[in-house]
Amino acid sequence: MNPFTFTQARDIDAALSQLASGEARPIAGGTNLIDLMKEGVMRPGRLVDINGLGLDRIEDGPNGGLRLGALARNADTAYHETVRSRYPLLSAAMLAAASPQLRNMATNGGNLLQRTRCYYFYDVGTPCNKREPGTGCPAKEGLNRQLAILGTSEHCIATHPSDMCVALRALDAVVHVRSTKGERDIPFADFHRLPGDRPDLDTTLEPGELITHIDLPDADRFKAHSAYIKVRDRLSYAFALVSVAAALDMDGKTIRAARIAMGGVAHKPWRVEEAEGALAGKPADGHAFGAAADILLRGAQGFGQNDFKLTLARNAIVQALTTAARGTDYAKGEQR
Template sequence: MNPFNFTQPKDVEGVLSQLANGARPIAGGTNLLDLMKEGVMTPSQVVDINAIATAGLDRIEDAGDGGLRLGALARNADTAYHPLVRERYPLLSSAILAGASPQLRNMATNGGNLLQRTRCVYFYDAGVPCNKREPGTGCPAKHGVNRQHAILGASEHCIATHPSDMCVALRALDAVVHVRAKDGEREIPFGEFHRLPGERPELDSTLRPGELITHIALPDAARFVDHSAYIKVRERLSYAFALVSVAAALDLDGDTIRAARIALGGVAHKPWRIEEAERELEGRQAGEAAFTAAAERILQGARGWGQNDFKLPLAKNAIVQALMSATRGTAYARGEKE
């Protein structure tokens, strides 16, 4: 691990000043410390932001409009088990509990979850080329070990995937990320927060230098409470990243679909959502035929890279399964996990 300066400002202004000078923030440290130990990230200055939790960044609060405000420093476990999250956003609770281990969820923060980096084996190995780690060196995953890699939205420069479970649910729920810097605040719709690799795979998000995530806003999702499901297909049941995951939510009138939300994880550089496919479900009868058509629409253009070709039928089946589970009801889907 490279030498670095470590500071612990007591207020938000102190943190923002250091971020503006290039410092790297650390909260739970569940991803950053691993990257530093492997020499993948070598910040010269690390700023501990835990002390600014007193500014309310660790709170989970009613937004007053049916929505919820998730503090960036709230721990994943506290978020998943919070009564308001379980009551209003069971899809989010299920997704968080499907991720990592209890120990990691107790440490990891909401803001850090958004910023975790890919688990590509080439990205983590500082001794091999990687465009995400060192732009212009190449992407050996395309012709190498790529079982975990993207089937959608990839580029010639990178085929890595975003590893978060929580982010898949947040994308389905139309969350908004609130950030702050020395020169002001801004809001980023969740669908615009993470990037596809394109020609700049080293950039994971649209967060600007010097910006700090303060909280995540969730809109009212009452119409989706009764019919949601999070399906995660992985190599083993505990502590494994998704091969494919699906966050699905339905607003039903009897067996007629009024609205749908479908987001995928484990298949792209960001949580994947095709809103046109959701709109095409409106007015249709909930069932395998409609859900298969939606899955095919969502996966248009998908391709494998050899070892991950199996993800193509897997993703289609997972989408249908998640939507069928959501149709049967949220309590049914939650019971499968418990």
């Protein structure tokens, strides 16, 4: 591990001042950053401990929604009574992630900043356009079983690993950030990037910006019919091969509106509003769900080892929508 300076920020202004330096990185739970530093993938010259900034509250947000502090721990968020009752989709997604130990350490803001999971990205002995732009993407012809089938580019086929972010994308969350230059809100759809010709950039955060909170709009109409389906190699502590966050606004057996987002298939949480629109006014049945899945997966492409995801993803979408139509199971979380 390279040497680095460690400081503790006494308040948010002090933190932002230190983060204005290009070599500084914030650290809270450190559940991803420390791994990356141990492997030599990231080598920040300074770590700024932000745990003392008071950004750990979960409280009512604007327009009847909910505000999640960036430093609230994943476990505290998932088990928060308001999250469980008003945003069960988010709670279920978060409880499907990682392990209890990691959820107790990981923060909401840090969850959004997880780096994509790819064997070549984590192996500094191999080329990787995400780690060193211009060196190539051996995953396209190599070990790609876990990797993307949507939104890929010739430069990168890595996948975003978060479960929480899949639910936040379905719920139209907004990320609030601050820097020494001011504040701005980033719609969740615009927060993460597809790889394009800059796969080294995972998000649209500017240098020195710090996530302070995440706003959820009012989603009461979707809370009674939601489901998070995560397909993985083992039940405990594994990243998704494919995951689906689905929520329906129902009128009897007819769908008024739908929200569908996917994980494990792209460089960012994947959502296609056209697929949701195709469900409006339709009966909640397998035919309608299959048609929506076909729209969501339009243009999907496998790279050999991950070709199975083309079928798996369609089946997972239909299963998630079918489960959501039956009604939210508030008792389920970790078991999914």
